[in-house]
Amino acid sequence: MSPSVPLQEMIRAIRSARTQCEERGVIQRECAAIRAQFRQADNGGRSHNLAKLLYVHMLGYPAHFGQMECVRMIASPRYSEKRVGYLGAMMLLDEKQDASLLITNSIKNDLSHSNQYVQSLALCTLACMGSAEMCRDLAPEIDRLLRASNSYIKKKAALCAVHIVRKVHELGELFAPAARSLLAEKNHGVLHGAVVLITELCERNPETLERFRKTVPDLVQIMKGLVISGYSPEHDVAGVSDPFLQVRILRLLRILGRNNEAASDAMNDLLAQVATNTDSTKTVGNAVLYETVLTVLDIKSESGLRVLAVNILGRFLLNNDRNIRYIAMTSLQRIVGTDHNAVQRHRGTIVDCLKDQDASVKRRALELSLALVSATNIRSMMKELLLFLSSCPLELRSQAASGIFNAAERYAPSQRWHIDTILHVLTTAGGDVRDETVPNLIQLITNTSELHCYTVHKLYRALLSDISQQSLVQVACWCIGEYGDLLLRGECQETEPVQVTEDDVLDALETVLQSHMSAPATRGFALTATMKLSTRITDNVDRIRSIVSIYGSCIDVELQQRAVEYNALFKKYDHMRAAVLERMPVIEKNSPGHTNGESTREAVKEVQPAKVKQAETLLPQQPANQVCDLLDLLGGSEEPLQSNPAVGSTVPVLPISTSSTAGGDLLDLLGGLEPTPLTPAPTVTVYEKSGVTLTLSREKQSDSGLTVTLTASNSTDSDISSFTLQAAVPKVNLKMRIRISYTSQGSAFQDTVQVDSFPEH
Amino acid sequence: MMRFLLLFSRQGKLRLQKWFTPIPEREKKKIIRDMTTMVLARQPRSCNFLHWKDLKIIYKRYASLYFCLAIENQENELLALEVIHRYVELLDKYFGNVCELDIIFNFEKAYFILDEFLLGGEIQETSKQVVNRCIESSDMLQEYYCEGETDFPGTWRKYHGGVYEQTCILTCGLKGIEITAGEEYRSRMYCI
Numbered sequence: 001m002s003p004s005v006p007l008q009e010m011i012r013a014i015r016s017a018r019t020q021c022e023e024r025g026v027i028q029r030e031c032a033a034i035r036a037q038f039r040q041a042d043n044g045g046r047s048h049n050l051a052k053l054l055y056v057h058m059l060g061y062p063a064h065f066g067q068m069e070c071v072r073m074i075a076s077p078r079y080s081e082k083r084v085g086y087l088g089a090m091m092l093l094d095e096k097q098d099a100s101l102l103i104t105n106s107i108k109n110d111l112s113h114s115n116q117y118v119q120s121l122a123l124c125t126l127a128c129m130g131s132a133e134m135c136r137d138l139a140p141e142i143d144r145l146l147r148a149s150n151s152y153i154k155k156k157a158a159l160c161a162v163h164i165v166r167k168v169h170e171l172g173e174l175f176a177p178a179a180r181s182l183l184a185e186k187n188h189g190v191l192h193g194a195v196v197l198i199t200e201l202c203e204r205n206p207e208t209l210e211r212f213r214k215t216v217p218d219l220v221q222i223m224k225g226l227v228i229s230g231y232s233p234e235h236d237v238a239g240v241s242d243p244f245l246q247v248r249i250l251r252l253l254r255i256l257g258r259n260n261e262a263a264s265d266a267m268n269d270l271l272a273q274v275a276t277n278t279d280s281t282k283t284v285g286n287a288v289l290y291e292t293v294l295t296v297l298d299i300k301s302e303s304g305l306r307v308l309a310v311n312i313l314g315r316f317l318l319n320n321d322r323n324i325r326y327i328a329m330t331s332l333q334r335i336v337g338t339d340h341n342a343v344q345r346h347r348g349t350i351v352d353c354l355k356d357q358d359a360s361v362k363r364r365a366l367e368l369s370l371a372l373v374s375a376t377n378i379r380s381m382m383k384e385l386l387l388f389l390s391s392c393p394l395e396l397r398s399q400a401a402s403g404i405f406n407a408a409e410r411y412a413p414s415q416r417w418h419i420d421t422i423l424h425v426l427t428t429a430g431g432d433v434r435d436e437t438v439p440n441l442i443q444l445i446t447n448t449s450e451l452h453c454y455t456v457h458k459l460y461r462a463l464l465s466d467i468s469q470q471s472l473v474q475v476a477c478w479c480i481g482e483y484g485d486l487l488l489r490g491e492c493q494e495t496e497p498v499q500v501t502e503d504d505v506l507d508a509l510e511t512v513l514q515s516h517m518s519a520p521a522t523r524g525f526a527l528t529a530t531m532k533l534s535t536r537i538t539d540n541v542d543r544i545r546s547i548v549s550i551y552g553s554c555i556d557v558e559l560q561q562r563a564v565e566y567n568a569l570f571k572k573y574d575h576m577r578a579a580v581l582e583r584m585p586v587i588e589k590n591s592p593g594h595t596n597g598e599s600t601r602e603a604v605k606e607v608q609p610a611k612v613k614q615a616e617t618l619l620p621q622q623p624a625n626q627v628c629d630l631l632d633l634l635g636g637s638e639e640p641l642q643s644n645p646a647v648g649s650t651v652p653v654l655p656i657s658t659s660s661t662a663g664g665d666l667l668d669l670l671g672g673l674e675p676t677p678l679t680p681a682p683t684v685t686v687y688e689k690s691g692v693t694l695t696l697s698r699e700k701q702s703d704s705g706l707t708v709t710l711t712a713s714n715s716t717d718s719d720i721s722s723f724t725l726q727a728a729v730p731k732v733n734l735k736m737r738i739r740i741s742y743t744s745q746g747s748a749f750q751d752t753v754q755v756d757s758f759p760e761h
Numbered sequence: 762m763m764r765f766l767l768l769f770s771r772q773g774k775l776r777l778q779k780w781f782t783p784i785p786e787r788e789k790k791k792i793i794r795d796m797t798t799m800v801l802a803r804q805p806r807s808c809n810f811l812h813w814k815d816l817k818i819i820y821k822r823y824a825s826l827y828f829c830l831a832i833e834n835q836e837n838e839l840l841a842l843e844v845i846h847r848y849v850e851l852l853d854k855y856f857g858n859v860c861e862l863d864i865i866f867n868f869e870k871a872y873f874i875l876d877e878f879l880l881g882g883e884i885q886e887t888s889k890q891v892v893n894r895c896i897e898s899s900d901m902l903q904e905y906y907c908e909g910e911t912d913f914p915g916t917w918r919k920y921h922g923g924v925y926e927q928t929c930i931l932t933c934g935l936k937g938i939e940i941t942a943g944e945e946y947r948s949r950m951y952c953i
Contacts, residue, residue: 008866015865051869058775058868060790080903087872094783117899126879129783152895156886163881189886196883234888237843244887247840294837322808327838361809642882 006048011055027056030211038069047084054084054091067099069091074106079118082110086121104134112139116152119145123156127163135164140172146178151187158182162200165248172201183218188235188245191222195248202255213256216263222268223249225649227274238282239262250274250291257299264300271296271607275308286316286324290331297335310335310342322358329353329364336371347372351381354388363396369659370403378411382421386419390428398432401425405437415448419455424470427462430469438474445479453492456483460500463508468517474525477512480505481529482584485536502537506530510547520556524660527559531566535581545570687753691716694738696755712740720744762880763829763841764816765792766875768864771825773797776864777871781882796829810838821845825861845883851878854893873899 010030018025034049050069057063070092073085093100103125110122123145126138142164144158161175179201182194202209226241226249235242253271257264274292279285289312296309316328329350336343350372353365364386373381380402389400404425412418422441425433445455459476467473480487490499512518512526527548534544548570551563569577683697697709710727714720723742729735741750765784768777775793784792800812800820811818813831819841820829828845829877832838849859851874856863866869877892877899879885 007869011866058778060775083873083899083903084869087869094785096783096785115902117895117902124876124880128781156880159883160879162883188888189891192884192887193811233892237847243843243888244840244884247837248884251835251837283839284843287837287843290839291837322806323810323839323842326808326810358804358807360810360812729791 006045007051007055008217014055018037021713027059027061031056031061035065038066046076047078047081047740049090050084054088057091063092067097071099071102071106074103074110079115080116082121086125087642089125090128092128095134099470100129100131101133102135107134108138108141111138111145116150118154119149120156121227123160127156127160130160130163130167130566132167135167135171136239139164139168139174143174143178146175146182147477151185151190154182154185155187155189155193158190158197162193163198165197165200165204169204170424172204172208175351176201176211180212180215183222187241192245192248194640195219195245197251199248199252199255202252209255213260213263216253219249219253220267223253223270227270227277235636236283239279240282240284240288243284243288246274246288247291250288250295252669254295254298257295259300261300267295267299268302270303272305273307274311275305276652278667280315283321283323286319286321290316290327293331296503297331297339305436306339307342309344310339314346314349317346317353322356322361323498325353325356326361329368330360333364333368333371336368340372343368344372344374347377347381351384354384359393359395362392366396366400366403368391370407373407373411374412375411378407379417382407386421386424386428397429398434401429405433405440415444416454419444419448419451420458423458423462426469426475427466430471433471438471441475442478445475446482446587450585452479452483453486453489454495455479456487457492457495459496460487460508463512467512467515470519470522470704473512473518473522477509477525477529479524480509481525481532484529484533488537502533502540503543504534506540506543506547509533513547513551516718523556524558525560526567527562531562531569532581535578536571632734686755687740687751688745689751690749692720692740692742694740694753715743718745762833762836763879764833764882766831766879767796767827767829768871769793769797769800769827769829770828770861771801773801776826776861777868777875778948779872779875779879781879796831800827800829817841819845823849826864844879847889848875848878850889851892854889855896927949928933 006723013030014023014026016083017026023203023672024668030052034053037045037049046069050066050073053063053066053069055064066088070088072086073081074089076082077086089100089103095126105124107122110118111126113119113122123142126134126142128139139161142157145153147159149157158179161179165172165175175197178198179194182190182197185191185194195433198212198215202212223246226246229241230352232241235245237243240246253267257267270274271292275289275296278288279291280289293309293312296305301309310332313328313331316324317332319325319328331345332343332350347369350365350368353361354369356362356365367386367389369381373385385400385404385407389397389404392400405422408418408421412421419441422437422444426441445452448455456479459479462472463476463480484505486492486746487500487505488502509526509530513523513530518526530544530547534541535543548566551559552567554560554563569580573580683695685693685695691714693713693715695713697713698707710725712723712725720742721744724740726739728737736755737752738755740748743749763781765775765781766779767775769775769788775797778793779791780789784844795813796818799818802819806940809819809821815834816831817834817836817838818829818831819838820827821842828849830841830845832841852859852864852871855865855870864874866940873894874896877886886895899916
């Protein structure tokens with residue numbers, strides 16, 4: 001087809017303009033000429049003029065004066081003018097313009113034109129920019145075209161119907177019957193349009209969805225035809241027959257099979273066939289496989305098929321093509337909640353993707369890795385995540401840091417590990433962490449009394465090397481202030497001993513105070529820490545006094561106030577100073593995830609108890625032999641207890657938890673250390689013999705269960721070792737049988753006691 | 762559905778814009794700016810998928826042109842890559858070894874081809890040959906369209922000397938029927 005010479009000349013003229021100014025000049029001249037020509041009567045060059053205007057519009061210049069010309073050209077009998085007119089309408093008009101209403105009539109006429117290409121122009125424009133009124137107006141016409149026309153028009157009418165349904169939802173009902181019949185067509189274009197239309201109708205209306213479920217066998221048949229059929233030159237793309245249609249059908253099957261067993265069963269075989277037969281060497285095959293996997297994972301597929309799908313995703317993860325790795329991770333992210341174990345199998349590959357060059361892949365790998373962290377793999381995963389944090393791009397840092405904190409909070413194998421991890425994050429990415437990290441970490445530190453010495457040493461060393469990370473510096477200052485005496489003692493069993501003098505410590509704090517890198521909040525921490533040290537050190541109290549008095553005239557109002565108050569503590573209220581600055585009490589744990597049960601587990605793991613079997617909520621995971629033990633324990637009780645694999649059924653909702661200190665102290669029941677009773681719950685002594693006492697106290701009662709605390713104590717002079725406690729309760733009747741065994745003074749003891757009543761309120 | 766398709770050069774000059782939803786002019790300009798900035802900033806061997814607002818952006822570079830397609834979240838990204846590739850193939854077949862200049866000087870043809878391939882944000886025709894044939898027929902119609910009554914509707918090609926040829930699309934692939942001037946010709950054609 002010969003190109004439009006006037007248009008090409010203008011384009012050449014514009015492109016040859018050397019500056020923006022020159023270009024503007026050329027365009028202004030051309031636009032003036034075009035405007036003049038629009039005003040003239042009908043001449044042969046109308047379509048060229050409008051085309052020129054459209055080019056100018058694409059460059060970004062205003063072209064609204066062409067709107068009426070578009071309307072005129074659309075009404076022209078000449079095909080060339082109609083074509084450009086409709087193109088102009090799609091580019092310059094949208095449904096918000098008034099002029100768009102004027103073309104409604106033209107479109108209506110052209111929809112019934114004798115020439116299919118004119119019809120096609122009208123359909124195309126309607127589908128592109130049809131407003132709601134236009135759609136309502138022309139819907140019956142579209143329906144007619146859906147039923148009785150050639151395939152060229154039918155396929156366009158189908159997509160027009162899709163547009164109409166999107167604009168005016170109620171009209172969906174109008175097209176449903178026609179859509180159904182279109183599925184019998186052989187022409188792929190029409191089939192594709194029909195599938196899109198049915199998908200749209202089903203997504204909008206659940207009743208329509210129910211009706212279209214009957215088409216599942218037809219769809220399966222069509223798919224089978226596509227997959228099994230030999231080479232078809234018309235539709236083949238790299239060995240896959242019409243991948244576009246295949247993907248659309250798979251999408252529709254997904255919607256129809258969701259939450260419906262029957263439909264899902266009907267498509268199981270087909271999905272398996274597609275999954276195994278599709279060639280995955282090229283992108284197009286992988287596109288079909290990807291859609292298949294999404295469908296399998298979304299419907300009620302049988303487990304074998306699900307495994308197949310996850311394996312395909314696993315293969316994708318190993319693919320050289322970055323795009324495929326990316327979408328594999330996106331899909332795995334979606335199912336990590338439901339098919340956790342299946343995804344865990346690919347953890348190694350996912351963690352490797354953390355080192356990928358591409359930022360999108362890294363982001364996906366990070367999200368997925370965080371989702372895969374569990375109690376068993378926490379140590380190795382954390383190593384990888386921390387490595388990632390040190391080299392990750394800036395936009396991912398805060399997400400990585402908060403993800404690491406969450407994972408550490410939930411699965412930390414030990415307190416020391418937890419503190420180490422948080423410190424590591426603070427040193428690498430301290431600037432990107434949340435604000436609550438500092439108080440959270442401080443709370444964590446105060447709660448691990450046995451690690452105070454280790455923590456303060458570690459923080460001191462970190463402070464010496466780098467004072468730019470504000471969160472880290474704040475925590476370090478706080479700890480030095482609190483536990484400075486431990487620091488000065490020099491000895492610590494967890495780290496190498498290092499000699500720290502009082503001057504060193506005060507030097508460090510002063511550096512923080514004076515550094516321009518320190519934020520005002522950080523300097524506040526440092527000042528308070530310095531003050532606290534006045535009760536913990538012996539020689540350099542004068543130095544502290546002088547520091548404090550200097551800051552009494554600091555410009556920063558907060559610091560000044562603090563300094564003045566501390567000064568007052570030195571001068572007028574010296575008698576109160578020791579009391580005011582003494583060690584802080586343990587901060588109450590009130591953040592989520594720090595429940596009593598959790599800490600008990602941690603403490604238990606820490607101390608490596610020898611067979612302290614407690615009937616906790618962990619019970620369902622205990623092995624079968626313990627079930628038998630419990631059955632033995634209950635011996636001839638009324639209810640015949642079936643040996644269920646679900647141990648939970650033999651031990652109904654009656655979790656027994658020992659108090660947090662008892663968990664650790666059970667092993668060193670030395671010197672009559674009475675574990676702190678949980679007052680003011682009423683307690684009942686259930687067993688008392690040979691110095692071993694068991695008491696039961698009621699903690700709280702909820703609808704589903706009763707929480708009772710059992711404490712054991714040893715009041716003899718000698719140690720007790722290998723203390724084992726087993727408890728069992730029958731399904732009904734609130735009673736409990738306890739068996740204890742222990743070794744004392746070389747001889748083994750064993751005893752059983754039955755508890756028939758629990759302490760009342 | 763697809764939301765928009767943009768073609769731009771390596772310098773960020775827009776060569777084609779197709780919007781599948783109504784968007785005010787100002788917002789269109791902003792989106793174009795965002796897309797060109799985002800896509801041109803990407804490293805050479807990175808992933809072809811991006812996230813922008815609630816859409817997925819699929820982009821691919823062919824010689825000096827970037828093709829940027831925005832799809833909704835439930836769409837298949839790999840298939841979108843195939844859509845882009847299919848469009849490039851269609852352009853290539855039409856122009857013969859298409860290059861950026863072809864698209865600059867014949868932009869309206871690029872639109873016409875796109876309008877035969879995609880419609881309302883969805884794929885309209887999955888067969889390359891059918892799309893090509895439709896474009897050829899439309900072009901011929903544009904050249905030779907005449908008004909008048911005939912026994913069967915359709916497009917006519919007028920030769921020098923009064924010979925008429927009709928081209929129509931049949932599944933069996935018949936090309937045309939020649940008629941000599943003055944002779945009446947009646948025929949029924951069944952199109953499937």
